[in-house]
Amino acid sequence: MADVDNTDYDQPVAYDSQGRPLYAHPPTDTRAAAKTQIVDTKRQTKPIIGKYTTEQIMQMHRESVERYPQLNLSENEYIIAAVYRHWIGLVSSVSIGAVMAVLIIVGWIALPSLMPKSTISIVSLTVPVLALLAVVGIATYLAVWVYMHNRFFLTNESVIQEIQLSIFTKREQTVSLLNIEDTSFSQAGPIQYLFGYGSIRLSTEGDETTYRFDYVVNPKEQVAKINNAVEAFKDGRPAED
CATH class of the missing domain: 1.10.287 (Helix Hairpins)
Structure with missing residues (x-):
């Protein structure tokens, strides 16, 4: 049980050397003055919402289908970047x-x-x-x-590579962003640095398949786009261009 304070704080409790009265001050409750601060350290489990709405994603899908009719894009899949070969080739x-x-x-x-x-x-x-x-x-x-029809497309779901071997010979390779394990680029020699082109390499999980695309304009920037798209896809949020 708490003690009852019967002290009369209006009456002096002592006097100083010059005869001036000294008064006692009531104690302050530090527990009441303290504020409780709660820090939520729980990890975010819900996907981060991207800047695109569902309507915008559908519109980008329609525009991608109209611009690149040769690609077999899935529902709500849209093109983030179309990467062509450097002119130096x-x-x-x-x-x-x-x-x-x-x-x-x-x-x-x-x-x-x-x-x-x-x-x-x-x-x-x-x-x-x-x-x-x-x-x-x-x-x-x-x-x-x-030469110019050798290109690859980065979508919000996959990487599509078109390989044009001749006028009548063409191959297409598609790898899901979910399966991409490693991306890298290389620039060998002063000419590639001077003209800003190089090679991109994609490695996938499981079968360890490697995809390579040469004569890429600004390969460092393209690899950054791929990494951002892979991270967004694995986090369950729309990839942004």
Whole structure:
């Protein structure tokens, strides 16, 4: 039982050396003044809500299907990034085509002068030369077309890689974000650093399959996007671009 304090705090309890009264002060209850602070250290178990609503996700899915009809996207799956090859990989094909075109034109102009007694003239060579230039131009265009159709797409659910081997030969590889275990990129040599391209490598769980994509523009940024999408997918929240 608590003690009852009968002290009269209006009456002096003593006097100082100069005769001034000294009074007692009532005790303060420190327990009442203290505030209880509760810190919740429980881990968040619900998925973090992304910035996209269901309607926005459906709209992005429709836009992705319209823009890339060749892809077999699942319901509510949308494209986060479409990664194309760096233009530097075209240098060899375009250079070969340009050199061949120059040689054909030089031969067209020089051949009549090299064979003065021949009936061959620039006019008579016009049609064959134009035909050869057309063949070289078409071959160069097809080489560029095949090169540029090697690409991969990052969606909110998977990574889709299109491999165009020739005009009529094409393969497609799809790996779920859930199965991606490791992502990395590499840039070898000063040329790749200077022009900002490199290679991306994806490793999956279980069968340890490795997916590789070369001549990627800014591979470090692309790997960061893939890692963010993988983390979001495994956390059960919408991936953001």
